[in-house]
Amino acid sequence: MKRIRLALIGAGSHCRGNHAPAMAKYAHEHPDQMELAAVCDIQREKATEFAETFGFRAVYTDHLEMIEKERPDGCVCVMPIGLTASLAIDLMKRNMPVTVEKPMGDSLEQILEIVKTAEETGTPNMVSVNRRFDPLIRRGLRWAKEQGNLRYVRASILRHNRREATFVSGTAFHCIDALRGIGGNISTYESYLHEGRPNWMHVVFNYESGAIASLDILPTDGSVEERYEMFGDGFRVDVCAGVSPYPSLRCWKENNLIIDEQPQEKMFISVGAYAETVEFVTALAENHPPYPSVAEVYPSVEIAFKLDPDKPEC
Numbered sequence: 506m507k508r509i510r511l512a513l514i515g516a517g518s519h520c521r522g523n524h525a526p527a528m529a530k531y532a533h534e535h536p537d538q539m540e541l542a543a544v545c546d547i548q549r550e551k552a553t554e555f556a557e558t559f560g561f562r563a564v565y566t567d568h569l570e571m572i573e574k575e576r577p578d579g580c581v582c583v584m585p586i587g588l589t590a591s592l593a594i595d596l597m598k599r600n601m602p603v604t605v606e607k608p609m610g611d612s613l614e615q616i617l618e619i620v621k622t623a624e625e626t627g628t629p630n631m632v633s634v635n636r637r638f639d640p641l642i643r644r645g646l647r648w649a650k651e652q653g654n655l656r657y658v659r660a661s662i663l664r665h666n667r668r669e670a671t672f673v674s675g676t677a678f679h680c681i682d683a684l685r686g687i688g689g690n691i692s693t694y695e696s697y698l699h700e701g702r703p704n705w706m707h708v709v710f711n712y713e714s715g716a717i718a719s720l721d722i723l724p725t726d727g728s729v730e731e732r733y734e735m736f737g738d739g740f741r742v743d744v745c746a747g748v749s750p751y752p753s754l755r756c757w758k759e760n761n762l763i764i765d766e767q768p769q770e771k772m773f774i775s776v777g778a779y780a781e782t783v784e785f786v787t788a789l790a791e792n793h794p795p796y797p798s799v800a801e802v803y804p805s806v807e808i809a810f811k812l813d814p815d816k817p818e819c
Contacts, residue, residue: 506790515583516546516555523778529559590615602629631795632802636683638777641754645742652740658718659734667724672704673813677722682805688712747775
């Protein structure tokens with residue numbers, strides 16, 4: 506594989522917990538395949554501390570200066586939502602391969618502009634939707650497909666005291682995209698909003714395959730859990746995803762418990778950030794499009810924005 510030099514734009518808390526340790530682990534274990542070229546943040550002290558902690562070779566406060574001097578093979582951008590679209594578009598126009606955070610922008614108009622730019626420039630691009638890389642979800646889905654066709658998928662996202670606006674489009678989006686990753690394209694959906702509860706919602710999805718899925722969004726139920734269940738004739742998969750305090754995978758076939766796992770992994774591995782990093786680096790090294798692209802993730806964003814009661818313009 507070609508040795509890939511990656512740069513990181515943004516040194517905030519989310520990056521500290523997920524992207525940076527994932528990048529550092531891969532670079533440490535595969536020094537012949539990846540180098541942490543540079544980190545950029547408008548606060549130099551943050552970038553400097555990141556470089557010392559995770560092993561980035563250079564520090565910048567201006568991403569354009571960083572790109573000009575370092576010439577990285579790709580950038581991972583972890584910015585506030587309001588800045589993501591303009592930065593992604595600028596990097597793609599400079600033919601700089603990029604991974605961007607979800608939901609890629611404040612509006613569908615912004616996000617469609619990213620999709621358009623990606624098509625026009627052909628720049629490799631990827632969206633950080635880590636549930637698609639959650640190791641337990643991946644193993645459970647792989648096992649389910651070996652048993653037969655999925656007929657029903659049930660998901661739930663439970664949170665404690667999450668009362669911020671746009672919870673549905675900003676956080677429950679993960680579940681919507683995970684459901685698309687599990688069952689494929691969604692043809693229609695219908696939502697039921699709980700009166701008197703902020704953003705409590707039940708959604709029923711119809712897959713193009715004919716299967717059905719449901720999602721319960723309960724951001725103030727007093728617990729933290731994210732679960733995905735997959736059902737087919739004679740089998741069932743139950744995944745308590747990596748963001749949950751006690752991740753687990755259980756699989757049944759013909760009423761027998763076949764798989765029962767409770768892995769103890771570091772958070773950036775259990776939530777899929779590490780596998781996501783591997784995907785981006787491998788795609789750049791082998792010269793194929795990273796997965797999933799902004800075009801692939803856009804339908805998930807569109808559903809999430811249209812479901813969100815705090816985005817009436819959608």
